Structure formats: structure tokens, C-alpha cells
Amino acid sequence: MSKKAKKIDIKLINKLREETGAPVIRVKKLLDELEGNETEALEILKKEGFEKAAKRSERETSQGIVATYIHHNQKLATMVELLCETDFVSRNDLFIQLGKNLAMQLAFSEPKNVAEFEKQEFIKDPSKTVLDLVKELIAKTGENVRIGKFYRLEIGK
Numbered sequence: 001m002s003k004k005a006k007k008i009d010i011k012l013i014n015k016l017r018e019e020t021g022a023p024v025i026r027v028k029k030l031l032d033e034l035e036g037n038e039t040e041a042l043e044i045l046k047k048e049g050f051e052k053a054a055k056r057s058e059r060e061t062s063q064g065i066v067a068t069y070i071h072h073n074q075k076l077a078t079m080v081e082l083l084c085e086t087d088f089v090s091r092n093d094l095f096i097q098l099g100k101n102l103a104m105q106l107a108f109s110e111p112k113n114v115a116e117f118e119k120q121e122f123i124k125d126p127s128k129t130v131l132d133l134v135k136e137l138i139a140k141t142g143e144n145v146r147i148g149k150f151y152r153l154e155i156g157k
Contacts, residue, residue, distance in 0.1 A: 021140025049139025067099025081148030
């Protein structure tokens with residue numbers, strides 16, 4: 001490292017680590033290589049995370065949660081089975097939050113199957129798909145995560 005190298009702020013390292021789940025040492029090394037370019041580092045770390053997620057896709061997912069959403073008018077309810085490899089990850093706040101977000105997403109759409117559901121734009125952030133959210137969680141937890149069954153019940157339908 002040259003004497004002119006820019007000192008990387010620990011807050012930036014922590015921010016990128018939280019967003020991507022990448023190890024601190026990897027984030028710091030990448031920021032050093034990119035001379036602190038946050039945007040480029042984030043793009044590379046996300047790509048690396050998605051590549052790791054693809055490698056984990058064949059692992060068995062026998063643990064998980066059933067997340068629910070009931071609309072304020074009490075006329076619509078959804079349930080989503082979100083699966084992972086271990087009970088430890090199924091109790092993780094990020095995992096539980098993803099389950100809640102998926103159940104809410106299902107309330108505002110009517111996919112016919114999981115593949116169709118995964119292709120949808122996420123209602124809270126249209127720049128991401130449902131599958132992107134799952135892959136981000138895989139990158140952060142290091143475990144295979146997948147959507148199992150889902151149900152949507154609406155009065156009158």
C-alpha cells in the first residue's frame with residue numbers, strides 16, 4: 001500500500017458489511033483496492049454474495065418459519081413458508097423480517113407459483129425482485145434460503 005492511500009472510514013466498512021453480509025476484512029481490502037469508492041465496492045460485494053448464494057442453492061432446507069400478514073380490513077390474510085438450513089438462522093431477525101415482507105408482498109399480488117412470486121418487483125423497493133431479497137439474505141447468513149409454500153385467503157375470492 002502506498003503512502004498516499006486513502007484511510008478508509010470504519011463507518012463505511014460497517015455500512016457495507018451490514019448491506020452485503022461480507023466479512024469486514026473483505027470489505028476493507030476491497031475499499032482499499034478501490035480507493036474508497038463505495039458505489040463500486042457495493043456492486044462488487046453484492047455480485048460476490050449472489051455468486052455464493054448460487055453455490056448454496058442445492059443445500060437442504062429443513063428449517064424455517066411460517067410468516068403471516070393480515071390486512072387492516074381483516075378481509076385478506078397470507079401465509080408464506082420461508083425455509084433455511086438451521087433453526088439458528090430461522091430465529092435471526094433478518095430472516096424473520098424477510099418472512100414478514102414476503103407475506104405482505106403476497107397480500108398485494110396473486111402469483112400462481114413460487115417462480116412467479118420470485119420474479120415480482122418488491123413493493124417496498126421496485127429496484128429489487130423478491131428473489132433478490134432472498135439472495136441477499138443467503139449472502140448475509142451463509143445459508144441456503146428459499147420460499148416454500150404460500151397461501152392467500154381473501155373474502156369473496
